[in-house]
Amino acid sequence: xxxxxxxAEPLEYHRSFLKENCRPDGRELGEFRxxxxxxxxxATADGSALVKIGNTTVICGIKAELTTPPNDAPNKGYIVxxxxxxxxxxxxxxxxxPGEQAQAASQFIADVIESSHLINTEELCIEKxxxxxxxxxxxxxxxxxxxxxxxxxxxxxAALKNAQLPQVTINKETDLAEVDIQKKRPLKINRHxxxxxxxxxxxxxxIVDPTAEEESLSTALxxxxxxxxxxxxxxxxxxxxSLSGEKLQxxxxxAITRNKEISKLVDKVIKSMKTAK
Amino acid sequence: MMELDQSCSVLREYGxxxxxxxxxxxxxxxxQGDTSILxxxxxxxxxxxxxxxxxxxxxxxxxxxxxxxxxVRERAREQCVRETCEAxxxxxLHPRSSVTVILQVIHDDGSLLSCCLNAACMALMDAGLPMxxxxxxxxxxxxxxxxxxxxxxxxxxxxxxxLLTFAIDSVERNVLMSSTTGSFSVQELxxxxxxxxxxxEQIFQFYRDSVKRxxxxxK
Numbered sequence: 001x002x003x004x005x006x007x008a009e010p011l012e013y014h015r016s017f018l019k020e021n022c023r024p025d026g027r028e029l030g031e032f033r034x035x036x037x038x039x040x041x042x043a044t045a046d047g048s049a050l051v052k053i054g055n056t057t058v059i060c061g062i063k064a065e066l067t068t069p070p071n072d073a074p075n076k077g078y079i080v081x082x083x084x085x086x087x088x089x090x091x092x093x094x095x096x097x098p099g100e101q102a103q104a105a106s107q108f109i110a111d112v113i114e115s116s117h118l119i120n121t122e123e124l125c126i127e128k129x130x131x132x133x134x135x136x137x138x139x140x141x142x143x144x145x146x147x148x149x150x151x152x153x154x155x156x157x158a159a160l161k162n163a164q165l166p167q168v169t170i171n172k173e174t175d176l177a178e179v180d181i182q183k184k185r186p187l188k189i190n191r192h193x194x195x196x197x198x199x200x201x202x203x204x205x206x207i208v209d210p211t212a213e214e215e216s217l218s219t220a221l222x223x224x225x226x227x228x229x230x231x232x233x234x235x236x237x238x239x240x241x242s243l244s245g246e247k248l249q250x251x252x253x254x255a256i257t258r259n260k261e262i263s264k265l266v267d268k269v270i271k272s273m274k275t276a277k
Numbered sequence: 278m279m280e281l282d283q284s285c286s287v288l289r290e291y292g293x294x295x296x297x298x299x300x301x302x303x304x305x306x307x308x309q310g311d312t313s314i315l316x317x318x319x320x321x322x323x324x325x326x327x328x329x330x331x332x333x334x335x336x337x338x339x340x341x342x343x344x345x346x347x348x349v350r351e352r353a354r355e356q357c358v359r360e361t362c363e364a365x366x367x368x369x370l371h372p373r374s375s376v377t378v379i380l381q382v383i384h385d386d387g388s389l390l391s392c393c394l395n396a397a398c399m400a401l402m403d404a405g406l407p408m409x410x411x412x413x414x415x416x417x418x419x420x421x422x423x424x425x426x427x428x429x430x431x432x433x434x435x436x437x438x439x440l441l442t443f444a445i446d447s448v449e450r451n452v453l454m455s456s457t458t459g460s461f462s463v464q465e466l467x468x469x470x471x472x473x474x475x476x477x478e479q480i481f482q483f484y485r486d487s488v489k490r491x492x493x494x495x496k
Binding site for chain 1: 458460
């Protein structure tokens, strides 16, 4: 009976739960889905991580390549993030060139990396104007059940913490780069940005960590990215119905608590990797 | 200690012209200082079966940069403009139709996303599409010393520590859209929102004046 009602009137179905201050999957309005993290999943990549927030599964692989630094910043390397939403993860994505959602997500991740000063790009430079590292971060969604942006930020952070770059020296005589695969050092991560996504229903009710159904029925979506010093790195609300100042503040406070939870999770996983070795 | 400069809400000289091109149903240019955007709106028009929605109109936004092909950055801006327009337009009046907003960058001297949103709003008004509220957009830049500058030029944007763009609605002056780069504190965010809401008053008065001026000419 409930399944019939859900298909015929999805909005009314969700509203009946929201009236009781809970959601169809039993969560509270401010509760995130269980988050699991796994690192070094891809052996051939220089760094990798897999995150599951509820059913949403996102994997990130980092490949480091050598290249010449860009002309306008000869003492810096660069990071190239790319978010891919293949038809595998959901029926709404068709095969072919990346759609708007994937491109907007890639731009969002690139902005978060730059805004939060995640990595000091000068450290990626090996020799000024001659050689630098470029980190290709490929983020792929394997199962889309809402809240893509949060998962992408966490998986990128975990993969970068896991990445190991080999030592590179430039031979003075031949002027060629010599890569020493045996000697590897991890990247220095300055900040730990963590995202929290919210969906607004009927202009007044805010829920945390929306599933794909809740996202499609919501009237607005908001993602707040904070770092460990409680500074905001991104307030991403691409449009939709308006949000008052106090509701926005409420979301920011929730995002700050979420940052602490996720930072603890990432640290625990990284530490467990080190002890396992 | 950050002080709220009295001249913070100063916007660059802005202007707009409507109905310049004949083919689109609505068109406008919006100029903020040296930044200039030309907008054209086609709608309600036919929509491809794959994109049609059974109970509302489909909004499509295309942003063409001055040089080259649209890239990932334009897609992110298109998403912001599209969702803001979807909230403002009464889409349920035109089911299975499309509303296409095309924005051409004529010159970019900072505050590009704001200028795009303002041009889109004026073009939608010119096309006569029913909306439940108007929207305007203001960009704030936070300099390295902590000073907040509204409507920054390209050079001010490059030298700033953070850039925040907000779209404000005309009925309740709430934040419709927010797009930020750089890191900032919660207090700076609240200050920027307050400054943007104050600056939006000027732009909404300008919308009112330009519509009044336009329709009073028709005898």
